[in-house]
Amino acid sequence: VTIDHLGQEPLYRQLAAILRQRIERGDLEPGQAMPSESYLQQEHGVSRGTVRMAIGLLRDEGLVVTLSGRGTFVARRK
Amino acid sequence: VTIDHLGQEPLYRQLAAILRQRIERGDLEPGQAMPSESYLQQEHGVSRGTVRMAIGLLRDEGLVVTLSGRGTFVARRK
């Protein structure tokens, strides 16, 4: 599950899809902290802005909750 | 040697250049503690993040070593 910088799908959507899968598959459990923005940035070789856009999508879907200065966490409800 | 907020050179690179000079000129001697991040922040009128980016460059160059909770020190060997 790697990001394709040359594909037609926007990077932030690709990254959102990857993270969505990790959550739905249970790799990331409810209440657990997501990898930080800077970690995801380095892990996937994208900018922090792109990471934030991806997380923004998940937040809009109610999959994650972000606390300023603390981190982003997998939502408990579904 | 002042930082130019309007120039084309990024602030953190300008600051890194200033600190690099101080080291190479001997104003800051090997083993000696660098000014703290908050000191540099106030001295040059930039944010702490910018200071940390500048120091990060010097660390990558092996010019300084940073110890958590202690400070950043001018590297002894080169």
Add this chain to the structure above:
DNA sequence: GAGAATTTGTACGTATGTATG
């Protein structure tokens, strides 16, 4: 040893500028 102060580490929020398609 306890507690405060200092310093670095981590994390997110926001804004702006630039470049590309």
Add this chain to the structure above:
DNA sequence: ACATACATACGTACAAATTCT
């Protein structure tokens, strides 16, 4: 015009490590 993507730079907040009182 707009969306995507990156880089830079500010800020806030708190944690962790160390030092000082």
